[in-house]
Amino acid sequence: MTxxxxxxxxxxxxxxxxxxxxxxxxxxxDEVIVVNNNSTDTTAQVAANxxxxxLLESRMGYGYACLTGMEYIATNNLHPDIIVFLDGDYSDYPEQITEVIQPILKDNMDLVIGSRNNSQRAKNSMTPQQVFGNWLATFLMKLFFKANFTDLGPFRAIKYNKLLALNMTDKTYGWTVEMQLKAVKHKFNYTEVxxxxRERIGVSKVSGTIKGTIFAGIKILSWIFKYSLK
Incomplete structure (x- = not known):
């Protein structure tokens, strides 16, 4: 049983x-882990209910939260086969986990990205800066690394042993692009689904602010250029 x-x-x-x-x-x-990233509302209680x-991660940052989830898994010796990452804003369709994990189960893929770059993406669900940023990042990844990605979408699945092999380090906005770049560098089998x-509930903490957009863009591009020099 997986x-x-x-x-x-x-x-x-x-x-x-x-x-x-x-x-x-x-x-x-087998388990759903919500990492409460220092919320000031009732996120933790609602998730528990x-x-x-x-879990609580008081250091602000998407990567910090993901690493805290991984630390919990390792500390408790849970030994999963697959880790699925999913956002908490309800913009993704969680029921599509079934589709996202299929390439791992059926085709032995190591990493699967849920790509939003298709006709199923609702109008206005992504800001113009998100659309452009994803295009630019994936274009540069193809240019420098011959990577075949169309999106840096947060909805993704990866074999647990492969995730550990990536030695993820990014604490903030660069988590998704770090994972994809390292997967290419490690010659992992990857694909997109x-x-x-849909439009998220609430305001995005990244693309919904000028500061968030700028810092996310800088972080993503810095990872790409850092790896292009190796």
């Missing part, structure tokens, strides 16, 4: 987090 654990970083997602947890196909998933394991995408 053991699958979901990690959901969450900051002030009290309006959406229960929807996310409840829509996860529980018959497939929905049945998730709730088209996923649906």
């Amino acid at each position: 053991k699958i654990i979901v990690i959901i970083p969450a900051y002030n997602e009290e309006q959406s987090i229960a929807n996310v947890v409840n829509d996860i196909p529980k018959h497939l998933i 929905a049945g998730a394991t709730v 088209p996923v649906k995408y």
Whole structure:
């Protein structure tokens, strides 16, 4: 039986987090971990009420939250086969976990990215800067590394042993691109699955602010150029 654990970083997602947890196909998933990234609202309580394991990470940053989830898994010797990463804002469709993990189960892929770059993406669900940023990042990844990605989408699945081999280090906005760049460098088998995408509940902490957009862009591009020089 394949053991699958979901990690959901969450900051002030009290309006959406229960929807996310409840829509996860529980018959497939062994544990749902919500990492409360220093929320000032009731995200932690709402997630716990929905049945998730709730962890606290007071250091602000998407990568910090993901690393805290991984630390919990390692400390408790849970030994999953697959880790699924999913956002807590309900922009993704959690029920599509079934589709995202299929290339791992059926085709022995190491990493699967849920790509939002398709007709299933709802109008206005991504800001113009998100669309351009994803295009630029994936274009540069193809130019420098011959990588075949169309998106840096946070909805993704990866074999646990491969995730550990990547030695992930990014603490903030560069988590997704670091994973994809390192997967290419390690010559992992990877693919994309088209996923649906809707307008998130609440305001994005990254693309919803000028500061967040700028810092995310700088971090993503810095990872790409850092690896292009190696």
